[in-house]
Amino acid sequence: MASMHLRVNNIWRELRSAEGMPVLDVIRGELGLTSTKEGCREGDCGACAVLVGEHEGDTVRYRAVPSCLLALGELRGKHLLTLEGLVEGAENGLTPVMRAFLDENASQCGFCTPGFIIALTSWLAEPQVPDLAGALRAVDGNLCRCTGYGAIRRAAARLVGRFEDLPLEPSARLRALIEAQVLPPSALEFTAESAERPEEDSAPRKILKRAAARGGNTDNAIPAAVVGGGTDYYVRNPEPEEGFSPFLTRMLSEFGQIQYVSDQEGSWLEVGAAVTVRDFFASPAVRHEVPGIDRFETMFASTLIRNLATVGGNIVNASPVADVTSMLLALGARLVIVNEADSRNPDAPQRRCPLERFFLGYKKLDLAAGEVLKAVRIPAFADPTSRRFSFEKASKRRNLDIAAVNTAIAFRVDGGRFRDVRVSLGGVAPVPLLCAAAMKTLEGAPCGPDGKTLAGLAQDAARTAESSVSPISDVRGSSDYRRRMVHRLMLAHFVRLFEGSGIAEELFP
Numbered sequence: 041m042a043s044m045h046l047r048v049n050n051i052w053r054e055l056r057s058a059e060g061m062p063v064l065d066v067i068r069g070e071l072g073l074t075s076t077k078e079g080c081r082e083g084d085c086g087a088c089a090v091l092v093g094e095h096e097g098d099t100v101r102y103r104a105v106p107s108c109l110l111a112l113g114e115l116r117g118k119h120l121l122t123l124e125g126l127v128e129g130a131e132n133g134l135t136p137v138m139r140a141f142l143d144e145n146a147s148q149c150g151f152c153t154p155g156f157i158i159a160l161t162s163w164l165a166e167p168q169v170p171d172l173a174g175a176l177r178a179v180d181g182n183l184c185r186c187t188g189y190g191a192i193r194r195a196a197a198r199l200v201g202r203f204e205d206l207p208l209e210p211s212a213r214l215r216a217l218i219e220a221q222v223l224p225p226s227a228l229e230f231t232a233e234s235a236e237r238p239e240e241d242s243a244p245r246k247i248l249k250r251a252a253a254r255g256g257n258t259d260n261a262i263p264a265a266v267v268g269g270g271t272d273y274y275v276r277n278p279e280p281e282e283g284f285s286p287f288l289t290r291m292l293s294e295f296g297q298i299q300y301v302s303d304q305e306g307s308w309l310e311v312g313a314a315v316t317v318r319d320f321f322a323s324p325a326v327r328h329e330v331p332g333i334d335r336f337e338t339m340f341a342s343t344l345i346r347n348l349a350t351v352g353g354n355i356v357n358a359s360p361v362a363d364v365t366s367m368l369l370a371l372g373a374r375l376v377i378v379n380e381a382d383s384r385n386p387d388a389p390q391r392r393c394p395l396e397r398f399f400l401g402y403k404k405l406d407l408a409a410g411e412v413l414k415a416v417r418i419p420a421f422a423d424p425t426s427r428r429f430s431f432e433k434a435s436k437r438r439n440l441d442i443a444a445v446n447t448a449i450a451f452r453v454d455g456g457r458f459r460d461v462r463v464s465l466g467g468v469a470p471v472p473l474l475c476a477a478a479m480k481t482l483e484g485a486p487c488g489p490d491g492k493t494l495a496g497l498a499q500d501a502a503r504t505a506e507s508s509v510s511p512i513s514d515v516r517g518s519s520d521y522r523r524r525m526v527h528r529l530m531l532a533h534f535v536r537l538f539e540g541s542g543i544a545e546e547l548f549p
């Protein structure tokens with residue numbers, strides 16, 4: 041079996057495991073580094089978090105991800121840091137994050153602690169001014185079952201106090217963190233080494249291999265698969281077959297860009313299928329095109345999951361309650377689909393498909409064998425400030441939960457009227473869908489002038505939306521609950537979008 045040459049902590053390692061093996065198993069098995077813990081193996085607990093360093097400009101960006109859902113092949117050309125690597129060279133074997141935990145008694149049995157340390161180290165590495173809200177967001181995917189969160193919160197607060205003056209410029213910040221022993225010297229070595237190394241390019245070989253497999257190469261008994269972030273794939277397939285070597289979309293730079301493009305149908309903001317959910321919401325271009333979209337980021341999973349999950353994976357996974365898909369439906373997105381073997385060829389034929397036509401039935405897609413989703417396009421507006429957008433979701437838990445129902449709405453206000461209205465609904469049918477009835481109610485309706493008129497319109501849209509669906513009952517909610525939620529979430533869109541108009545008082549006196 042081919043081996044992989046990877047930077048693990050402060051040394052380069054030759055690994056025998058296949059590229060599709062979850063990193064958690066490689067770390068604990070082949071590498072024997074046992075500080076990384078296995079808890080849920082479903083992305084829910086954060087005990088398995090590791091830091092992955094990736095080249096960005098002239099520096100390296102470190103982000104925490106759950107190693108139970110991460111394919112080993114994702115680490116090509118990157119730096120894997122586990123707790124064993126973090127403590128290299130640290131005074132008394134403790135980094136300042138660990139010291140804060142010790143000083144606040146924030147660890148009891150210690151099983152969850154490595155994951156918290158990794159997540160908070162990742163948060164400190166991000167070029168932002170540290171505050172407590174940010175620190176707590178960084179650990180929203182980490183569970184502790186015995187210490188209690190009070191002590192962990194105090195440890196986080198200590199770090200905020202200690203590191204509020206970190207430089208914001210990424211290279212300077214990295215150096216400052218190494219000096220403060222938050223990150224080990226190997227982070228600096230990796231920055232220097234990777235700047236000198238020619239980029240390892242495994243992607244074309246992989247594509248050819250898989251294309252051959254689909255062409256009927258019966259020697260290849262291992263099923264071919266496409267993996268984005270793996271946050272759905274590995275939950276469904278926690279123990280892949282030996283030798284599993286998927287097509288990793290995140291290893292193709294062509295799938296990871298956000299750029300403006302135009303064609304005969306207009307101008308678009310094109311988001312690569314392999315862009316992570318985190319980078320989607322952080323993108324200045326996405327924020328420019330869809331003002332206010334960033335406020336909905338934390339309604340999706342946890343920081344750890346968002347660091348790994350891709351936009352394309354959210355669509356192709358075809359969950360009826362996929363959150364980014366629901367947003368993109370309301371935004372009028374179109375898909376760019378290519379043949380896998382042509383993935384890197386910019387001149388190869390591409391197929392375009394409106395997102396709403398991509399879903400043919402439950403988990404049934406307009407995607408032929410050998411096709412992959414390369415990008416998704418959002419219509420670009422001449423004046424994006426005219427675009428109004430809202431997203432709502434009802435789930436049992438605030439963080440880390442899949443919706444029972446979700447919905448998004450997008451429209452323009454033109455001449456005091458609603459124009460180009462699109463309303464999506466998730467969790468009410470086998471596929472995510474557009475709510476034609478609510479769209480018809482709103483299209484061309486006067487957008488004001490006061491809270492009372494808007495409240496009447498909101499009620500009309502909510503009633504129409506509710507009566508247009510016949511959801512099933514399942515573990516996330518009964519049919520009746522889902523219909524009621526459609527009603528309430530439609531009203532919530534209006535309250536959010538017309539804040540200050542008096543609509544909230546009219547609807548909920």
Ligand SMILES: Cc1cc2nc3c(=O)[nH]c(=O)nc-3n(C[C@H](O)[C@H](O)[C@H](O)COP(=O)(O)OP(=O)(O)OC[C@H]3O[C@@H](n4cnc5c(N)ncnc54)[C@H](O)[C@@H]3O)c2cc1C
Pocket residue numbers: 082083084265266267268269270271272273274275289313314317339340341342345348349350351352353354355356357361362363364411412413414440441442443
């Ligand atoms: C703890 C946890 C919480 C979650 N919370 C949420 C949530 O709040 N909201 C939500 O919407 N989702 C949530 N999810 C689900 C998941 O994170 C998202 O659906 C995510 O966007 C999937 O992206 P991925 O890149 O990880 O997909 P993957 O797991 O890599 O792939 C998903 C499917 O799509 C296929 N695929 C991926 N990319 C492509 C491509 N470019 N072309 C063709 N096929 C492709 C794969 O073969 C696979 O079948 C959660 C998951 C976990 C584990």
Ligand code: FES
Pocket residue numbers: 077078079080081082083084085086087088089106107108109
């Ligand atoms: S083991 Fe729980 S998130 Fe990976």
Ligand code: FES
Pocket residue numbers: 146147148149150151152153183184185186187
């Ligand atoms: S310290 Fe025991 S689970 Fe957190």
